[in-house]
Amino acid sequence: MDPVEYEMLRHMWFPVARVADLKNGVASGSILGEELVVYGDEGSVTVAQGFCPHRGVALRLGQLRDGALECPYHGWLFETGSGRCARIPSLPPGRGRPHTALRTYPAEVAYGLVWSCLGDPFLPLPRLPEYVDNSWQLGAGEPYTLNCGMRLLTENFRDKAHFPFVHADSMGHVDKVVEPYRITRDGWRLGWSSSLGSEGVPEDMAEEFRHRLDYHITMPVFASICVSSPSGGRRLVAQVATPVSADGKTVRQFWLAGTDAESATQGAVLADVLGFERQVFEEDHPIVENQWPVEAPLDVHSQVHTPADRFSITYRKVYGELLENFKESQ
Numbered sequence: 001m002d003p004v005e006y007e008m009l010r011h012m013w014f015p016v017a018r019v020a021d022l023k024n025g026v027a028s029g030s031i032l033g034e035e036l037v038v039y040g041d042e043g044s045v046t047v048a049q050g051f052c053p054h055r056g057v058a059l060r061l062g063q064l065r066d067g068a069l070e071c072p073y074h075g076w077l078f079e080t081g082s083g084r085c086a087r088i089p090s091l092p093p094g095r096g097r098p099h100t101a102l103r104t105y106p107a108e109v110a111y112g113l114v115w116s117c118l119g120d121p122f123l124p125l126p127r128l129p130e131y132v133d134n135s136w137q138l139g140a141g142e143p144y145t146l147n148c149g150m151r152l153l154t155e156n157f158r159d160k161a162h163f164p165f166v167h168a169d170s171m172g173h174v175d176k177v178v179e180p181y182r183i184t185r186d187g188w189r190l191g192w193s194s195s196l197g198s199e200g201v202p203e204d205m206a207e208e209f210r211h212r213l214d215y216h217i218t219m220p221v222f223a224s225i226c227v228s229s230p231s232g233g234r235r236l237v238a239q240v241a242t243p244v245s246a247d248g249k250t251v252r253q254f255w256l257a258g259t260d261a262e263s264a265t266q267g268a269v270l271a272d273v274l275g276f277e278r279q280v281f282e283e284d285h286p287i288v289e290n291q292w293p294v295e296a297p298l299d300v301h302s303q304v305h306t307p308a309d310r311f312s313i314t315y316r317k318v319y320g321e322l323l324e325n326f327k328e329s330q
């Protein structure tokens with residue numbers, strides 16, 4: 001990975017674990033090859049270096065004790081928030097404790113995920129303006145670890161021209177022609193709207209296919225689709241591609257959110273929709289793991305494009321712009 005890009009990504013927010021993974025108070029994740037431990041609960045979560053400063057045991061094997069993280073090897077106890085070592089059980093009474101602490105990182109909880117950033121955040125946590133109402137039901141998908149670049153995965157999420165080929169099983173008939181579209185831009189957020197044509201679609205699915213789809217990508221790798229049905233219900237599918245290593249390993253985290261209206265009109269229980277998305281993603285994975293180069297090239301002239309690829313071209317250009325912006329800020 002280009003060193004400037006590596007440095008920039010250290011200053012970006014990525015999800016490191018799902019809140020659901022924190023059931024026993026401890027979870028783990030990684031960003032750019034840095035192993036991280038996540039501990040606490042939804043209201044007070046800490047992200048810290050993944051290995052104990054004493055003998056380097058993986059702290060994801062630890063447990064919460066008295067609201068702090070206990071290393072499983074010699075029981076050193078690390079406080080929530082500061083990461084400060086507050087107890088070393090082997091010390092005889094009266095002996096001074098070495099001053100030590102876990103390196104901690106910014107931590108935020110949003111959309112059922114714990115997010116972190118390896119440096120001072122260069123951009124704010126990506127927002128989903130559609131998701132303004134916390135009464136929406138939220139459904140967390142399972143993370144997938146993939147051998148592909150994070151930008152490739154992000155482009156795949158919004159690439160419509162592959163639907164009739166890759167998703168024939170899950171989606172059935174989808175028109176092969178991609179109508180021309182306009183791209184909108186709001187800061188570091190790109191968008192475009194489309195609908196799935198209902199022509200040739202089986203009668204019972206025609207309603208679903210009349211839905212309007214609003215695609216967005218927020219730099220660098222946050223993608224969402226908001227599906228609006230004619231009856232006013234709305235459903236969001238969102239994903240973030242976390243670069244868990246600096247050499248092309250990516251974790252796809254995804255989740256859904258839906259209005260009650262949507263569930264009522266469609267009986268679209270989130271679990272069913274999650275199952276559908278899983279099928280769709282699993283159809284994508286053999287493709288994205290077999291592309292060369294393994295990351296979307298920022299030099300847009302190095303590949304051949306069609307009008308359907310305008311979004312990807314814009315994404316690559318704006319990503320390059322973000323990189324320039326970051327470079328100038330240093």
Ligand code: FES
Pocket residue numbers: 052053054055056057071072073074075076
């Ligand atoms: Fe963690 Fe010794 S390795 S307490």
Ligand code: CO
Pocket residue numbers: 156157162166167280283284
């Ligand atoms: Co796909």
